[in-house]
Amino acid sequence: MSASIRECLELQLLEMEMLFSMFPNKEDIILDDAKFVPSIRNYVEGIQHTLPPFVGYTVFVKTEDEKVKAEMHVSLPHSYPTKEPQLFVRSDSLEKQQHNDLNKGLSSFISSLDRGDLCIMNAVQWLKDNLPSYIQNIKHNTEPESDLKRLPTFHRMWIYSHHIYRQELKKKILDCAKCLNLSGFCLTGKPGIICVEGEKDHCEEFWRDIRYPNWKHISCKHAETIEVTGTIDNLRLFTSFEELIFAAHGDYGLRNDYHMDLGQFFDYLKQHQSEHIFQILFGIEGRS
Known part of the structure; x- marks a missing residue:
């Protein structure tokens, strides 16, 4: 072989x-x-x-x-x-x-x-x-546009990765989210967690772009879809897209193989009415 x-x-x-x-x-x-x-x-x-x-x-x-x-x-x-x-x-x-x-x-x-x-x-x-x-x-x-515009669909994706370390990858995630007007966060380190929310088409384009060509150990653990009756912004849990860096433990030389403090991450989710996601992501109940 x-x-x-x-x-x-x-x-x-x-x-x-x-x-x-x-x-x-x-x-x-x-x-x-x-x-x-x-x-x-x-x-x-x-x-x-x-x-x-x-x-x-x-x-x-x-x-x-x-x-x-x-x-x-x-x-x-x-x-x-x-x-x-x-x-x-x-x-x-x-x-x-x-x-x-x-x-x-x-x-x-x-x-x-x-x-x-x-x-x-x-x-x-x-x-x-x-x-x-x-x-x-x-x-x-091309057909004449309808007088009734299609209402957008709100979407939120919770993405789990074994780790997110590389600077160029973090930059790609941040740039792509901002370009597509998505809010949420990227928790870097080990594990790596990404949340994006916004128009459904934009979330799917983000997911397609960041995992291409072949990012191993990454999966969408959970997704939420809501038909928009008011505005997209009223449904957002996050005001912008940011990189999260919490206290870490473990440092193994050049790899910087450190684990994020998941207690701090759980507190962050609680602040954004998302503590239920912790069990979906990790299979255990969260604690501060």
Whole structure:
């Protein structure tokens, strides 16, 4: 098994080299972590014996006339190309339904290819060729707006992670929540807890963005949905989105592997009428 994984990782390295030559500008292809390549190379050469993390990167694609831009997020399992890659495309030029249709079309195209063959460059070309048709689809399907605006749906998500340490990940969580007008918090350390509340579509977009490409040990433990009759803000338990840092215990060197004081966290939940969530998150009753 390890031999076939090693062969797959060799092919992944080869494909990345081809992509870098295909996209010479640094801003056109961005790795999720710059350590991916040396870690994989060390494993392939037998210097490293533990499996490297999954490869993840983003390719920024433009149509031939450069009028439409899209970003294709790529996540590769260790056994790619014998298994399909995980791909997700976003574009400011597309509406929600067109995003769904485009990603379904791309997924169908990838499924039609022979497993064992590298396919990211094929996916890039497919995107360049087909992206304009989805833009046209928006124009054809546009209908006059109804006099009655659709009422938004309020949503609150309680997300549990084994830990949240990395500075760039914390920044991504904070930036994404603020960009989508979500309130709530991110409890960093071990465990890591995230709460977001706001419009349902925005919460789901946040959840999709932060867990991509393959964040292990993260799950949505509980979600609440309410039809809005007044305003979204009247349903919020939190006034903004903030990072929580409580007293910690345990410090194991460079990893900063510390556990948050859950008593303080329980008090914080009580202050925001959410103490019942403690048992949902941890399986035990909370105490100050």
